[in-house]
Amino acid sequence: MEKAMDLEQRTLTVVAELIQGKGLAEHLRKHFNSISSPETRQFFVEKILSSYDKALSMLNWDASCVVEIKPAISALESPHCYANISPRSDVSDQDCKDHRDVYKKRKTESRWTEQVKICSGTGLEGPLGDGYSWRKYGQKDILGANFPRGYYRCTHRNSQGCLATKQIQKSDQDPKIYEVTYRGRHTCFQASHLAATSSSTSLKNAKTKQDSYSCGAEQPEQKPKPLNDLSFNSTGVKSQDLDIVEDIFPLFSFPDSSTGNENEENDFLGSLSPALISSSTSDSSYFALSSCHMNNSEIEARTLESDSTQNSASNSPIRYWDISLDDIDFDTNFPLENSSVFA
């Protein structure tokens, strides 16, 4: 909790993040040539970036403020490489003068929209259970829209200072389609997200009170489930590189049992980078994985690509990582081909 964290704790956390990032960078440099898969390299890059971002956020920096001093990285971005994320606004705003002003800050945060088709039968999934815990904090009738818009924020806003929010609005054209607009990225550590991404738990957790939502918007919360070992393989680290990763993450094990999941995901995801998709970082992974449930819920995740790039390193409820991860903007737009940059 941000509030409860005093200056000393904060400083320690920042230092720990920076040290961690440095260590990862050095490790990457050391093993750069021996890492065989681009996914593994991507994995390291994401972790490094996440460490920096975490440190910045602990200093009350809005990561988006940094956008203007990273032209080189921006050049690598390919904001429109996503299929269905409408880049109606990103971090172009540079109004970062007042960090405490909620409204102004909102403007600076990254924002992307996903369209999710959901089968009304099951009620859930779709825009709903994206693996994160959301709390509804408002609903508004929107001018010109047939359905109200629901406003949700991360359940861990208070406990962990996570500022991620999302809006859900039923499409005027097709009531089965929900437009989900995400703002900000999770800086929290959500066990439930991991659980949700592990096989078919989300369906079981599905509540059935959707009818009570006038907009049919969302099933906000999912009960945290016991953590499953979706560990390393699901981060995209190739088996041949596991020893390298283990070198720097000695505390964690890499069960082979998760290989099945990986394959399952990859089957669906096709050409998408498994590293990004399964890095279990954000909503992206949700869509990727939830789509594995499409047999049941018939959810249509139309924004897979965007996800994979968008949130590659947002919060990362991965157990082996002792500090939650979040990403900054360039990270989210990291091109899939990016690995070639390092080759």
Added chain:
DNA sequence: AAAATTTGACCGGT
């Protein structure tokens, strides 16, 4: 009792 949702009021931007 605690957590989540509902809903009208409030705020800032346009």
Added chain:
DNA sequence: ACCGGTCAAATTTT
């Protein structure tokens, strides 16, 4: 003044 977004008290659900 209007509108979208957020707050927060009241209410409902767990």
